[in-house]
């Protein structure tokens with residue numbers, strides 16, 4: 490028996506999916522119980538000379554109307570036309586799997602419901618953490634747990650940039666330019682460097698972990714564009730590094746979700762996650778701590794996760810393998826109420842201005858960097874974001890602030 494599938498989009502991930510299916514053909518056939526063959530590749534372009542050229546179609550209806558196609562891998566990216574194609578495929582009784590975090594974050598709830606109605610599957614392991622298995626563990630393996638925290642380095646581009654800034658002491662703009670030249674950052678890097686990509690991913694992971702729909706637009710998001718070499722110097726003096734963390738946390742009845750640069754200490758497992766690697770730290774009430782680490786982006790790691798979903802869909806046909814989240818919205822608590830410690834840089838002279846800083850922020854110890862005259866730093870006690878903002882306004886001297894993470 491042979492199962493015919495269609496791949497929507499022959500870009501980086503799409504060509505990776507074809508490569509994984511070819512390279513691991515026999516082992517995949519054994520695991521799926523049937524040989525998997527790509528019958529169609531949907532793309533606007535033609536690929537003369539490429540072995541898939543004869544499979545290229547430009548009209549999605551060809552795939553939709555072919556009853557032989559039971560599984561569709563949507564790896565086009567972007568919301569449209571991926572949304573329309575996925576919806577139509579599911580309604581036609583075809584399972585769909587995807588690496589498209591934008592689409593899952595925006596319309597995942599609806600697509601999961603349509604899949605359920607039509608007794609097919611909508612899987613998206615590749616949408617978060619690239620090749621790292623994280624969706625399945627959260628949904629299938631940690632079912633005995635109440636998850637109370639997910640904190641991840643979920644974006645390879647920004648982790649690469651921050652790692653380089655720390656290692657080389659270069660400014661953000663320069664490192665970004667180099668990253669773009671080497672292909673580690675997109676020509677339009679906004680979604681990565683402003684934290685939007687990590688925001689979508691944490692919204693997806695939180696929806697699974699907490700069982701209700703987390704709207705990505707509700708997640709407080711800050712990127713890394715304002716991080717400077719001066720911030721890095723202080724981080725080094727504190728034996729910490731700066732990471733863009735995407736986090737959701739249950740505190741009593743409240744759930745906080747946030748993407749922002751955070752100072753991470755040596756004792757934290759996220760400290761050593763460098764370069765383009767991703768890691769997702771999960772805390773469960775029975776599990777305690779777990780961390781999932783690996784290749785969070787790139788052609789073959791991402792394609793590997795997509796192919797894992799294809800095999801699951803081939804094997805399981807109409808059995809629902811993905812418990813979805815409820816369409817009920819999870820109301821996130823205003824991050825202004827979240828309690829944090831903050832590292833703060835203020836203008837002034839440590840001899841003259843420390844007393845004033847202490848009056849406003851409490852008993853803090855100054856951190857002075859030799860070649861940085863006219864300013865000093867300190868770490869606050871734990872306080873709410875709202876309190877910090879009020880104190881910062883009262884001081885009028887704050888240059889920048891970075892949140893601090895404590896590994897429990």
Ligand code: HSE
Pocket residue numbers: 619643644645646647681686785786787
């Ligand atoms: N731009 C993303 C990243 C790709 O850097 O992690 C993977 O989703």
